[in-house]
Amino acid sequence: MINDYPQALTIAGTDSGGGAGIPADIKTMQMRGVYSAMVVVAVTAQNTLGVQDALPMPEKLIDEQFASIADDLKIRACKTGMLADPTRVRAVVRNLKKYDLGPLIVDPVMVAKGGAKLLSDDAITIVRDELIPLASLVTPNIPEACELTGITIRDKNDIKKAARELQKQGAKNILIKGGHAESSDKADDYILFEDGNDMWLTAPRVDTKNTHGTGDTISACITAEIAKGHSMEQAIMIGKTYVEKTISKGINVGHGHGPLNHWV
Ligand code: PLP
Numbered sequence: 001m002i003n004d005y006p007q008a009l010t011i012a013g014t015d016s017g018g019g020a021g022i023p024a025d026i027k028t029m030q031m032r033g034v035y036s037a038m039v040v041v042a043v044t045a046q047n048t049l050g051v052q053d054a055l056p057m058p059e060k061l062i063d064e065q066f067a068s069i070a071d072d073l074k075i076r077a078c079k080t081g082m083l084a085d086p087t088r089v090r091a092v093v094r095n096l097k098k099y100d101l102g103p104l105i106v107d108p109v110m111v112a113k114g115g116a117k118l119l120s121d122d123a124i125t126i127v128r129d130e131l132i133p134l135a136s137l138v139t140p141n142i143p144e145a146c147e148l149t150g151i152t153i154r155d156k157n158d159i160k161k162a163a164r165e166l167q168k169q170g171a172k173n174i175l176i177k178g179g180h181a182e183s184s185d186k187a188d189d190y191i192l193f194e195d196g197n198d199m200w201l202t203a204p205r206v207d208t209k210n211t212h213g214t215g216d217t218i219s220a221c222i223t224a225e226i227a228k229g230h231s232m233e234q235a236i237m238i239g240k241t242y243v244e245k246t247i248s249k250g251i252n253v254g255h256g257h258g259p260l261n262h263w264v
Helices: 021-031 059-072 086-098 121-134 142-149 156-168 214-227 232-248
Strands: 007-013 035-047 050-056 077-080 104-106 173-176 189-192 198-201
Touching (some): 007 021, 007 214, 035 059, 035 086, 059 086, 104 121, 104 214, 121 142, 142 156, 156 173, 156 189, 156 198, 173 232, 189 232, 198 232
Parallel strands (some): 007 035, 077 104
Antiparallel strands (some): 035 050, 173 189, 189 198
8 A cells, every 4th residue: 555654754954974864864764664754954064073064955945845745655753853043943843834744753953963053043942932842752962951941950850850841842752861961971861751750761871982873863763663653652762772772883984973883
């Protein structure tokens, strides 16, 4: 039957180096047995050393990509990544409201590991006020959770407070990724579910420089698992295991932060 195969969509930026952004999303979804479509919001000139340049796509082309996908495919879950600036965030919000693309996973990507801004400062409030209320799941790391909530995160209590604040902003489920926590040999993640239940996921920190695209990979894996029909809790657990596996066997390509290994 046409459109029976699970299909997911990534709405994000490219990475010419192949490690993060849309390439990471597509590789992840493919490995999870899900067909992936893409809306390119921005093109980056990038490699494992950093982001050398970036260009947001014209609004019209963003609208047209959404229309092409919605006219033909049956998307069962979608995710956002790099959204660049206020114009692009608003274009994405407009299209997410127009089409039924299944549950939305928002990875509120702000800064690349090398320090390049992937979301302008003036777009952060639009992500908070217009995009997060549409999200089934939002997956910030600790610096992103601080930016979105205004809460300074120093300990686990602050993480919980930030998650509750993100839920107040309208996201149903929250996953705060602890990989950026300071002075810890653990990379604990915190999940606050829609029904108010919560849990910590504990994992040892992996000592590797091949971490490029980690955030994209977990959110893409969760999106793929939702597209297959898993519950949010199951999808997050599978996402966490998938990232642990791919990060522990990174690939040595390039001279900087290498990519994860999706073929383990
Ligand atoms: N480039 C693009 C287009 C991305 O979407 C992302 C992450 O979401 C990155 C780069 C950042 O990847 P990293 O922080 O792993 O370098």
